Amino acid sequence: MGGWAKFYGFALKKLLNLLACSSFSRDFFMQNDHKNSAHDPSIAPPYEMEYLQEALKDKEKALKRSAGEWPFYHENSLFYAAALEVHHEFQVPIEMAMMTALGAISCVCQDMVDVKLPVGNITNPALMLLTIAKSGERKTTVQKQFFRVISEYNRRAIFIHQKKTLDYESKKNQWNEIEKEMKKAYKKAFRDENEELEKKLSERLDEHRKHHTKWPRSLCMLYADTTPQALVEAMHNNTPTACLMSSESNSIFSGHALKDLDKINTLWDGEDVIVDRSTRPSFILTDSRLTLSLMAQPVVVTRFLSKRGEEARGIGFLARFITVMAEEKAGTRDTRPIGSLENTKKFNQRIEELIRKNFDKKSNLTDE
Numbered sequence: 001m002g003g004w005a006k007f008y009g010f011a012l013k014k015l016l017n018l019l020a021c022s023s024f025s026r027d028f029f030m031q032n033d034h035k036n037s038a039h040d041p042s043i044a045p046p047y048e049m050e051y052l053q054e055a056l057k058d059k060e061k062a063l064k065r066s067a068g069e070w071p072f073y074h075e076n077s078l079f080y081a082a083a084l085e086v087h088h089e090f091q092v093p094i095e096m097a098m099m100t101a102l103g104a105i106s107c108v109c110q111d112m113v114d115v116k117l118p119v120g121n122i123t124n125p126a127l128m129l130l131t132i133a134k135s136g137e138r139k140t141t142v143q144k145q146f147f148r149v150i151s152e153y154n155r156r157a158i159f160i161h162q163k164k165t166l167d168y169e170s171k172k173n174q175w176n177e178i179e180k181e182m183k184k185a186y187k188k189a190f191r192d193e194n195e196e197l198e199k200k201l202s203e204r205l206d207e208h209r210k211h212h213t214k215w216p217r218s219l220c221m222l223y224a225d226t227t228p229q230a231l232v233e234a235m236h237n238n239t240p241t242a243c244l245m246s247s248e249s250n251s252i253f254s255g256h257a258l259k260d261l262d263k264i265n266t267l268w269d270g271e272d273v274i275v276d277r278s279t280r281p282s283f284i285l286t287d288s289r290l291t292l293s294l295m296a297q298p299v300v301v302t303r304f305l306s307k308r309g310e311e312a313r314g315i316g317f318l319a320r321f322i323t324v325m326a327e328e329k330a331g332t333r334d335t336r337p338i339g340s341l342e343n344t345k346k347f348n349q350r351i352e353e354l355i356r357k358n359f360d361k362k363s364n365l366t367d368e
Contacts, residue, residue: 130301233275
């Protein structure tokens with residue numbers, strides 16, 4: 001476990017640094033700038049005082065916390081500001097907000113940077129995150145806040161890929177018809193023993209096959225209801241960057257998504273996945289990047305561990321997760337309106353910047 005803990009320490013630092021490379025990276029409770037009323041607790045506007053007071057309480061709690069409690073971050077980051085805002089406004093566990101925010105960061109940034117460990121190994125920074133929370137803890141609400149832009153991008157990527165697939169099918173049919181007629185002409189020349197024409201047609205066929213219509217690659221990166229084999233094929237045919245995500249992971253833990261735990265391990269590690277097939281072309285998936293951002297109720301995780309816990313521990317599947325048991329908030333919430341969520345908006349703006357920087361260069365997602 002010590003090795004994985006050190007890896008996650010370096011990976012988290014790398015991902016948070018990447019998120020912070022933005023004009024939005026200073027949060028609203030920066031305590032060093034006493035000239036700015038938005039950052040000075042003594043003259044802050046009333047609507048910010050609750051956040052400031054809560055941040056100070058968290059800081060005091062962090063200094064006194066015992067082993068096993070969730071750590072609090074005071075690195076003055078957009079990551080922490082957005083997580084604290086969602087925690088306060090939606091009255092959800094802070095650890096759930098932070099884990100979900102980390103999932104969004106890992107999903108977008110995992111193929112933008114690598115992590116060099118002290119021993120010299122270079123690996124990818126993808127995270128495997130599991131938040132265990134009971135019903136009523138607003139898991140889906142929190143996921144929507146941090147994955148909003150990613151989900152919108154994913155829907156658009158699917159829509160554009162569907163349009164390109166229709167165009168591909170049309171061009172493929174045309175290509176097949178041309179090849180069919182060229183084969184007929186070649187066979188006729190062969191039967192007529194017209195060697196000169198046969199040679200020309202053979203060259204034309206070879207040239208035609210060089211320009212075979214290629215399957216359009218999709219930049220879809222969010223998956224939920226899938227199998228390890230289907231996920232490998234999707235990452236090979238489309239983009240090798242993926243995120244297995246769910247705010248209610250019953251179907252994932254109880255279904256086929258985690259059927260082959262060793263394959264999930266290999267994808268997360270970024271190792272080559274070799275797929276040998278007898279009826280279709282074989283392939284190798286290289287440099288894969290897989291984030292798992294999962295939330296599940298305790299009964300779901302308990303059932304999974306009772307059935308496959310020994311296997312999951314033995315192959316190191318569980319050791320790869322950052323896992324938290326969220327504090328219960330259901331039944332303790334006040335009735336109050338939701339604020340403007342300015343820091344959450346800035347978080348999503350930064351996520352959108354990173355998506356455009358990383359993914360839009362691979363495919364034009366503005367095509368109509």
